[in-house]
Amino acid sequence: MSRLSRPTWVKNIMSLLSVNDVNVYYGDVHILHDVSISVGEKEIVSIVGGNGTGKTTLMKTLSGLLRTKTGSIIFQGQEIHHLLPYEITRQGISQVMEGRRLFPFMTVEDNLWMGAYPLNDREQIQRNFANVLHLFPILGKRKSQMAKSFSGGEQQMLAIGRALMASPRLLILDEPSLGLAPVSVSLIFDTLQQINAKGVTILLVEQDVKKSLSIASRGYVIEHGRIVMEGPGQQLLSDPHLKETYLGI
Amino acid sequence: MSPRTEWIRGIIILVVLSLLPLIFQNPYTMSILILLFLYAYFALSWNILGGIAGQLSLGHSAYVGIGAYTSTVLFLQWGISPWIGMIVGAIFAAFAAILIGFPCFKLRGAYFSLATLAAAMILQIIVENTNNLLGGPRGLEITLLKDAPWQFQYTNKLFYYVIVVLLFFSVIGVTRWILHSRIGYYLNAIKNDQEAAQSLGVNLTRYKSIAAAISAIFTAIGGTFYAQFVLYINPEKIIGTNLSIQLAVMCIIGGRGTILGPILGAVLLVVSAELLHLYMGGKMIGLDIMLYGIILMTVIRFEPQGIYVLIRKFFNRFTRSTSPFRDGRSS
Numbered sequence: 347m348s349r350l351s352r353p354t355w356v357k358n359i360m361s362l363l364s365v366n367d368v369n370v371y372y373g374d375v376h377i378l379h380d381v382s383i384s385v386g387e388k389e390i391v392s393i394v395g396g397n398g399t400g401k402t403t404l405m406k407t408l409s410g411l412l413r414t415k416t417g418s419i420i421f422q423g424q425e426i427h428h429l430l431p432y433e434i435t436r437q438g439i440s441q442v443m444e445g446r447r448l449f450p451f452m453t454v455e456d457n458l459w460m461g462a463y464p465l466n467d468r469e470q471i472q473r474n475f476a477n478v479l480h481l482f483p484i485l486g487k488r489k490s491q492m493a494k495s496f497s498g499g500e501q502q503m504l505a506i507g508r509a510l511m512a513s514p515r516l517l518i519l520d521e522p523s524l525g526l527a528p529v530s531v532s533l534i535f536d537t538l539q540q541i542n543a544k545g546v547t548i549l550l551v552e553q554d555v556k557k558s559l560s561i562a563s564r565g566y567v568i569e570h571g572r573i574v575m576e577g578p579g580q581q582l583l584s585d586p587h588l589k590e591t592y593l594g595i
Numbered sequence: 596m597s598p599r600t601e602w603i604r605g606i607i608i609l610v611v612l613s614l615l616p617l618i619f620q621n622p623y624t625m626s627i628l629i630l631l632f633l634y635a636y637f638a639l640s641w642n643i644l645g646g647i648a649g650q651l652s653l654g655h656s657a658y659v660g661i662g663a664y665t666s667t668v669l670f671l672q673w674g675i676s677p678w679i680g681m682i683v684g685a686i687f688a689a690f691a692a693i694l695i696g697f698p699c700f701k702l703r704g705a706y707f708s709l710a711t712l713a714a715a716m717i718l719q720i721i722v723e724n725t726n727n728l729l730g731g732p733r734g735l736e737i738t739l740l741k742d743a744p745w746q747f748q749y750t751n752k753l754f755y756y757v758i759v760v761l762l763f764f765s766v767i768g769v770t771r772w773i774l775h776s777r778i779g780y781y782l783n784a785i786k787n788d789q790e791a792a793q794s795l796g797v798n799l800t801r802y803k804s805i806a807a808a809i810s811a812i813f814t815a816i817g818g819t820f821y822a823q824f825v826l827y828i829n830p831e832k833i834i835g836t837n838l839s840i841q842l843a844v845m846c847i848i849g850g851r852g853t854i855l856g857p858i859l860g861a862v863l864l865v866v867s868a869e870l871l872h873l874y875m876g877g878k879m880i881g882l883d884i885m886l887y888g889i890i891l892m893t894v895i896r897f898e899p900q901g902i903y904v905l906i907r908k909f910f911n912r913f914t915r916s917t918s919p920f921r922d923g924r925s926s
Binding site for chain 1: 780781783784787788790791792793794795796797798
């Protein structure tokens with residue numbers, strides 16, 4: 347584990363996603379300061395931090411909803427920070443947004459098909475659909491129900507299922523545990539590990555530091571828009587500063 | 596509903612509609628019938644952008660104006676048949692919709708509505724100040740030719756009735772096609788949560804532009820029809836804010852995003868306005884606008900999704916939402 351002084355992307359040229367010295371502003375307000383992270387193939391990487399530290403800003407920047415002022419984002423060797431959101435999705439990045447953001451007045455099934463938007467291969471879509479139903483059997487049982495009638499945990503499953511419909515190489519999740527019952531949170535994190543085991547790289551942004559770092563191969567700690575720590579998940583969990591700040595130990 | 600029962604239902608409706616003129620032979624009722632279909636047609640055209648795509652436009656009178664003025668000016672200045680003018684007007688309107696939409700689609704909710712309202716007002720002011728070509732605030736009168744079908748004029752109102760019914764069915768056909776196609780499906784997602792749709796990779800501007808262009812094309816064609824039916828157009832009546840709001844109100848009252856909703860809304864508003872005119876005569880001008888307001892408030896208060904939903908609840912029919920992907924792929 348190391349306290350960061352220099353960006354680490356140089357040594358991670360082979361990584362799937364690398365964010366290099368990214369600065370993002372809301373108008374004049376400087377939100378992200380020289381943020382650099384990298385996500386290797388088939389890793390689970392977790393970004394943790396409190397409220398208002400820039401986690402969601404980083405996610406929105408990755409998906410193209412916000413623009414970088416300086417710095418670059420490279421996915422599979424290609425610069426993506428100048429692409430539009432729909433172009434980024436086509437590159438193989440799927441995002442589960444904060445608050446799930448389902449289509450409330452569409453059925454479960456229609457929500458899922460919507461996720462397959464970037465794909466053209468019908469057989470592939472069909473396979474993805476079967477895989478998602480296998481992963482979340484409840485979605486299959488209630489597929490003609492409106493999404494709004496689902497509980498929080500079920501909605502999160504649907505949101506993850508929808509993101510998987512696009513056969514992403516990188517799945518980004520913004521606060522998947524937010525507002526869920528503890529039992530649902532455990533279920534979601536177990537599922538994320540299953541998804542990862544099938545070869546999908548996962549970038550997780552969480553306030554639930556303990557749970558997310560315990561499943562992560564590596565983690566980053568973000569404070570005031572800066573990455574202040576990085577290291578393997580288990581090591582970060584035993585860091586005194588992190589323990590004191592986030593776990594209250 | 597199976598396709599067969601749907602066909603049968605369609606044929607029954609067609610037969611009833613073709614018999615209607617035999618019952619209402621006097622020109623006054625015939626005129627109301629034509630206006631009824633025209634307004635239902637306009638409401639359905641508005642519905643493509645305002646209902647299916649969920650973009651509440653308050654500037655649709657601009658497209659009515661573009662349709663009416665294009666065909667009329669082409670006819671008056673160069674003697675070009677309004678049938679051709681109708682197509683030219685529709686093309687102009689499609690371009691205008693994309694042009695207006697490009698900056699406005701980034702706006703949400705009320706801001707989008709206000710921007711479209713402003714666009715129509717600007718067009719109205721331009722027309723009112725172009726005296727030579729567009730007749731300014733006095734408007735344009737179309738030369739009476741009596742029976743000249745190629746010039747879109749006929750003394751027998753049945754001529755207009757047949758055309759408006761055909762227009763009405765064409766917009767229903769296109770609406771149905773949109774609702775069952777991928778485009779309709781994506782528009783529905785945009786209506787539900789546009790940021791979420793965007794994050795899934797949907798190109799928002801593209802699909803909103805498609806909806807706006809189709810909606811504008813139909814609206815403009817209706818504009819030409821109106822000009823030829825009334826043989827007189829003026830900016831206040833055709834491009835004014837009143838018409839824009841009327842079209843939106845019809846759909847909201849009836850039920851946005853459905854096929855029956857806008858038709859119900861149009862029937863309710865046109866019939867109630869005509870009855871008021873009939874019984875109140877010239878007294879209490881503006882009473883119809885007040886009535887619209889009361890109906891609108893009542894519907895929004897008790898059934899925000901429109902009267903259509905109430906009627907559907909009443910008949911208690913269970914209609915499944917249909918996905919363009921459903922056929923054999925999902926199960």
